Amino acid sequence: MKVILISMPDVVPIIIHETAVHMPNHGIASVGGNIDEEHDVYLIDLIRKRRSIKKYLTGTLKRIKPDLVGLSAMAWQYATCVKIARLVKNILPEVKIVIGGYHATLMNEEIAATAEAELIDFMVRGEGEDVCRRLVNALAGKDRLDDIPSLSYKQNGHFVHNPRGGNVDLSKLKLPIRDKRRLTWGYHIIYSKIELLETSRGCTRTCNFCSMKHMYGRTFRTFPIERVLADLDDIYYKRKTNWVFIVDDNMVLNPARVIELCEAIIARKYKNLNLVVQADCISMAKNEAMVKIMAQAGFRSVFLGIENVSKKNLTVAGKGDISTASEKAIENCHKYGMMVIGGLIFGFPEDDEQSIVENYAFLKKINADAAYCQILTPYPKTGMRENLLNEGLVTNKTDYQKYSGLWANVKTKHLDSARLQYFFWYHRQKVLGWWEPSGNARNQGKGWTAIWRFLFRPVMKVFYGRILKKHGWEGRYQREVARWARMNDFKDLN
Numbered sequence: 001m002k003v004i005l006i007s008m009p010d011v012v013p014i015i016i017h018e019t020a021v022h023m024p025n026h027g028i029a030s031v032g033g034n035i036d037e038e039h040d041v042y043l044i045d046l047i048r049k050r051r052s053i054k055k056y057l058t059g060t061l062k063r064i065k066p067d068l069v070g071l072s073a074m075a076w077q078y079a080t081c082v083k084i085a086r087l088v089k090n091i092l093p094e095v096k097i098v099i100g101g102y103h104a105t106l107m108n109e110e111i112a113a114t115a116e117a118e119l120i121d122f123m124v125r126g127e128g129e130d131v132c133r134r135l136v137n138a139l140a141g142k143d144r145l146d147d148i149p150s151l152s153y154k155q156n157g158h159f160v161h162n163p164r165g166g167n168v169d170l171s172k173l174k175l176p177i178r179d180k181r182r183l184t185w186g187y188h189i190i191y192s193k194i195e196l197l198e199t200s201r202g203c204t205r206t207c208n209f210c211s212m213k214h215m216y217g218r219t220f221r222t223f224p225i226e227r228v229l230a231d232l233d234d235i236y237y238k239r240k241t242n243w244v245f246i247v248d249d250n251m252v253l254n255p256a257r258v259i260e261l262c263e264a265i266i267a268r269k270y271k272n273l274n275l276v277v278q279a280d281c282i283s284m285a286k287n288e289a290m291v292k293i294m295a296q297a298g299f300r301s302v303f304l305g306i307e308n309v310s311k312k313n314l315t316v317a318g319k320g321d322i323s324t325a326s327e328k329a330i331e332n333c334h335k336y337g338m339m340v341i342g343g344l345i346f347g348f349p350e351d352d353e354q355s356i357v358e359n360y361a362f363l364k365k366i367n368a369d370a371a372y373c374q375i376l377t378p379y380p381k382t383g384m385r386e387n388l389l390n391e392g393l394v395t396n397k398t399d400y401q402k403y404s405g406l407w408a409n410v411k412t413k414h415l416d417s418a419r420l421q422y423f424f425w426y427h428r429q430k431v432l433g434w435w436e437p438s439g440n441a442r443n444q445g446k447g448w449t450a451i452w453r454f455l456f457r458p459v460m461k462v463f464y465g466r467i468l469k470k471h472g473w474e475g476r477y478q479r480e481v482a483r484w485a486r487m488n489d490f491k492d493l494n
Contacts, residue, residue, distance in 0.1 A: 001039040002040045002066040003032070004060075004061070006043075006044045006045075006046060006071050007044070008084075009047050009050045010404075012404045013404075013406060013488065020189070021188070021194075022186065022188055023187055023196060024196055025043075026196040027128070029178065030173065031128045032176070033173075033176045035136050042183050043177055043181060050490070052492070054087060054493060055492070057088070057091070058087075058091055065092065066092070066095060068095070068135075070132065071085060072100050072101040073099065073101050073102075074103060076401055080490065081099060083490070085097050085099070085116070096121045096122065096139065098120075099122075099124070100128045104125065105124075105125045105214055106214050106381045107380055108123045108159075112152065121153070122135060123151070123159070124151060124152075125151075126216075127167060127201075127216070129173055130168050131151050134147075135151060148162060149164065149165025150163075150164050167216055167217065167221065171223070171224050173227075175231055176198075189243050190448040193240070193241045195243075196245050197228070197231055197232060197235060198246070199222065199223055199248055200222040200250075201219075201220075202220045202249060204219070204253060205280065208382060209376065209379065210379075212249055220253050225257075225260060229264055232244070232268070232270075242274055244275050246276065249278075250278070251279060252279040252283040255287040258294065259289070259290055262296065263293065263297075266293075274444070276300065276301045276303075277302050279302050280304070280305060281304050281329040284325075284329035285324075285326070285328035285332065286328075288332050291333060292335075294336075294338070295338050300338060300444050301341065302338055303341045303372065304343060304368075305343045306344055307343065307344065307345050309355075309359050309362045330342070338440065339369045339370070340370075341369065341370045341372050342366070342368030342370070342372070343374070344360075346359065346376065346424050347420055349391060349393060349412055351412045353415065356423050357427050357431060360373075360427050360432055373428065374405035374406065375406065375407065375408050376410055377404075378397075378403075388410055393410050395410060395417045396417075401488070408424070421481075435457075437449040467479065
C-alpha cells in the first residue's frame, strides 16, 4: 500500500505564523511512523506549499499514485480540508480518503450527514496511530474494517461509526517520521531549523473552553523517558537540529517527572540545545526547583496560559484565580533566564472595553516577554460553547473557518462582535505597543532581535504611521482585517 498523509496549509493570520515560524505537523508524522513498515508512507505539510497547493499536489499525487490519502484538520481548517479532498478525488478518482484530527473526532456524525461526505471514505476519531495502522492493513486485506475501534467507514454508501477505542499505549509507539519520506522541508523558527517532540499527552485541568477531553479523555499520560531521549537523539544528531518545540498539552503536570527528564537530558550533554514548551502558571509558580532544572536542561522559552485577570471570567472558564500564580511563574522563569510568552483570552461574557485595557495592562505589568492573545472561541462540543449558546452570546455558530482564535465569534454583555474584535486589536496597539525584545529574548537571539529593532520595526513604524495618518485607527484596522481574510484564501483550490 502507498499512503500519503497531508496536513493543512491554513495559519493563524499574524506575522509570527505567516513568516517567522513554520513547524512540521507532529500528528501526521507520528501516525505515519506507526504504519507497518511493509507499506510506503509519505508526508506533506502544506504549510510549506501555501502558494502552489494545486500544482504541487497534482504533480506529487500523479507521481506516487497512493492508495490512501489521509487529511488532518482542526475545525478552522476543515473547509480547506474539504477543498483538498475534492482536488485529490479529481486527480485520482479511485483513491481512498481518510480524515482525522480534532474536527473529525468531535464532528464525525455531523460530517457524515453533509454533502461533502461523498468525498470521504473513512474517519478516525481520537488518537490515530493504531487506527490508521490497522486501516491500512485492512485495505491490504490483513484486517477487518468492522473490527477497528474508533474508525468510521462506509457501508452501502452510509457511514458506520465503530465504538470508540481506548487511548493508545504510548510506550509502544514508534518514532515519528522525519526522514526523506517527509516530502516537504524548510521548517524554521526565525532563522533556525526546528523540529517537534512529544513527551506526554493530555491534561487534567478543567478548562471548559478546551476540546482536549474529547481526544484523550481527562487523562495525563507520559512517554517512557528512554523513548523521549531516543526521539531527541533523532532530532539533534540525525536531523542536525537544536531548536525543539515540545508539543505536550501541559508537560509540567507532573513536576517530579519533569525533573527526572531534565536530569536525563543534562546527562546527555547536548550542546546549544534550545527547548520551547507550553505550561500552566500554577505548576511553574509552585515548583521553582523544576523551573531551575528546566533552564539547565535547555528550556529557553515557555508559553504560559494566563487566560484572564478577572476572577469572574476565570470561574466561567473553569479555572481558579491564577493571576497571582502567573506573576510568580514569570518571576521564576526570568530568574533562570527563560523567556515567557503570555497568553490571554478576551471576550468572556462580562468583558467590556475597560476590562480589555486592564488585561493588556496586566500583561505589561508582569513583564511577560511577548504576548499571544486570542478571542474566546466557542469550539464544538465544549462546555464553554454550550454556556455561551444558552446565554445567546454566540454570533457565528457555523463558519468554522473563523474559529482560529483571532476572530470574534461571540459577543459579550457589553460589546457586540464588531466592537469586541476592534477593541481586541486596537488596545493591543495602544497598551502593548511595538514589541521591545527583553533581555531574555536578546540573549536567545541577538541576530534576529537586532534585525527587528534596527531594521524591520523602524520600517514598519514609518509604513503604518503613514497609513494611520491617512486613514486613522479604524482605517488601519479595516486594512488589517482584509489582510487576515486573505491569508487562508487559497485561490487555486476554489
